[in-house]
Amino acid sequence: MKYIKKNKIVALALVCLFFTSCKMLAPVSAIEKQPVPESFAVSKDTLNSAKIKWKDFFKDKNLDNLIDIALKNNIELAVTLQEIEIARNDVRVKKGLLLPSVNAVAAAGVDKVGRYTSTGAGDASTEITPGNEVPEVLQDFMLGLKATWELDIWKKLRNSKKAAYSRYLGTVEGKNFVVTNLVAEIANSYYELVALDNQLDIVKETIALQKNALEIVKVQKEAARVTELAVKKFEAEVLNSQSREYEILQQIKENENKINFLLARFPQPIVRDKTSFMAEIPQQIQAGIPSQLLINRPDIKQAELELFAAKCDVKAAQAEFYPSFTISGGVGFNAFKTSYLFTTPESLIYNLVGDLTAPLINRNAIKAEFNKANAMQLQAMYEYQKSILNGYVEVSNELSNISNLEQFYTLKNKEVQALTTAIAISNDLFKSSRVDYFEVLMTQRDALESKLELIETKKNQLIAVTNIYKALGGGWN
Structure with missing residues (x-):
């Protein structure tokens, strides 16, 4: 009878211990998810350029070779691979705690x-033995x-393992995001470099043209048809263009070094083809639908995995209240x-x-850990929502940019053609003294600026295509 009574007391104590441990849990706040728009206000076609592998997306073999080298040698990518290894071993640690x-x-x-x-x-x-x-x-x-x-009655250890595994998968997506950015950065730097090459050629052609005009002005000065002021103005224009040439040469050097850094090698010449740059037609982009961003973009997938890991952390922290x-x-x-x-x-x-x-007295520390995990879960939710919104905005911006650059390039090309014709006309009129030297100088200057802007626009078109390819989640596969 006493034995049964004693068991009831012990059982009652355990029940009290359980309920004391379980009460006063802070609620997990919920966040209302915003629905993703059905389209990018262009079309609802599900064809998506992000599915294209980067080797098929970029047609320039020199660029493909640079990307290949970067994916093997890039230092930031190597650091990311070690983060994956760290996360993989963390999963092993959490798995070992279950055994x-x-x-x-x-x-x-x-x-x-x-x-x-x-x-x-x-x-x-x-006595061990008799007498001992x-x-x-x-x-x-x-x-x-x-x-x-x-x-693991309350699944505390299993939830910790799930969180670790989810973060491991997140580091893999983080590596994919690094690859996407790396591919885009090399492509953009390459286009910048080739554009500078073409701008340098334009400046050199302009210098030759300006030097020829300078000789004509000198001859006319000797014939007393113009003054020394005209000669000095033309000389200043030549010197201005020559200084611009060295400015472009410095930018070329810096871009070469930037690409070499991404390739994890010391400075050396970058093999490239500048001849077909102006004739290159930007690739047509299929944006697909916004919901595809959730599958294609590694940063969104990583944020989603971090959110799941944070939820598991909350469950594990909640289990600390239980016996x-x-x-x-x-x-x-x-x-x-x-x-x-x-x-x-x-x-x-x-x-x-x-x-x-079960915890009885030192519960404040457990409450603090639970509240911390809950706050981190909310933070992960906000990060997830921000990554989706950021992805949509990036695609929307680049789609608009591509459309406007196409119109801008068409008009700028017509401007260049008009000014190129104007240079020949102004030179002929100047020789016959029908216009003064100032009009010739201004026409040459406007033509140079317009040609440089046309090259800049072509570069921006190619960079915009690369950026939307990255924004859609392409480049890592």
């Missing part, structure tokens, strides 16, 4: 207890195994003489213990 921990134990020691103690008095009267009492100074040898195992059940035990041999160590059953030892523990 029993078994350790081999070997120990040796010496012990001398007082004779006038309960232990010493008991030992003094104990327990020695006063005892040695102690032990050899065995110890094991502990926390039963935990641990089983521990051991088996081995223990004796005060090595010769007795493996004598069975006298030297055989074993134990098995089950522990049920």
